[in-house]
Amino acid sequence: MAARKKSSGAEAPVLWERLERPTAAPRAALTPQKIAAVAVRVADAEGFAAVTMRRLATELGVAPMAAYRHVAGKDDLWALMVDQVMTELTVPDEVTGWRDVLRGYALGSRAMMLRHPWLAQLPAPHFVLTPNRMAAAERQLAALDGHGMDTDTMMAAFRAVNAYVHGATQSEVALRQYMEDNGWASGDESRRALAPQMTYLMETGRYPTYRRYALGARRKDDAAWQFETGLDCVLDGIAVRVGDQGR
Incomplete structure (x- = not known):
């Protein structure tokens, strides 16, 4: 996904190169970062399948094609979403081992x-x-x-x-x-629901070690x-x- 895409015989800049390019124009109201933030919010609430360009356009209050000026397609969108949540993943600098x-x-x-x-x-x-x-x-x-x-x-x-x-x-x-x-x-409810299947399998005698786990484990x-x-x-x-x- 990081590979350059061919465009009219020339290599098009990758997403991150486009975002890091300096520009003299005023910062647009709609940005890849805003698109990513909304996409993450929708995915968190409703699941990944709910994230579509049309849904994002509705949430952002823009025309469906407006988002495509910043995000070329689903690969770019996934990358922006992942990069957005990765800001949450940090380990203090003093941790060195x-x-x-x-x-x-x-x-x-x-x-x-x-x-x-x-x-x-x-x-x-x-x-x-x-x-x-x-x-x-x-x-x-x-x-x-x-x-x-x-x-x-x-x-x-x-x-x-x-x-x-x-x-x-x-x-x-x-x-x-x-x-x-x-x-x-x-976990207790799920085990009760699955008990008939588990009981049959354990009573075959084929899984003695698993049976010992099932009966003796305390951290299920x-x-x-x-x-x-x-x-x-x-x-x-x-x-x-x-x-x-x-x-």
Whole structure:
């Protein structure tokens, strides 16, 4: 999505280059930033599918084609929306250890995705390149740099953490939506509703370890604990690679 698009035989400037170009003209009342803010608000309230150029034009009080002067299409719109919410993702400058930096961004990313569940619905979230996403990636890669990993391994470690964060939080968002769609207000309600299926499967005797979990687990509904424990497992693996605990 960051690639330059061909236009009349020449390379057209990418979205971020267009936004950073100085201009002598007065700042327009309608800007890409305003479009992004409204798009995020609509997506937060009604889901990603509700965000259309026609809906945005209505919310902004402009003609449908007016937004296209600032946003070329859905790829630009996704990028602007992602960049907008990425401003919420920060780790204090005084945090410097690689483990603390990556853990801080991971916890912040989960919180951000829970605030904006539509992030889990983007068709290709890992390929939406924006200045704020790149800044977050740069900070994490810089924290990993200098610990004995070559650049390929360093990137693989960074991507492993981010893949875990996205996958785990995407599952959490999907579970919340599934419970809401079925009218289940708690984990206990969902387990009661699914009890006939689970009982049959457990009574086959084929899943003894899962049965032990089902009967003995005490943190089934503690999503934050589950996320952080899984995250620490990933970070522990990186610690083995770098030979320290990230301090």
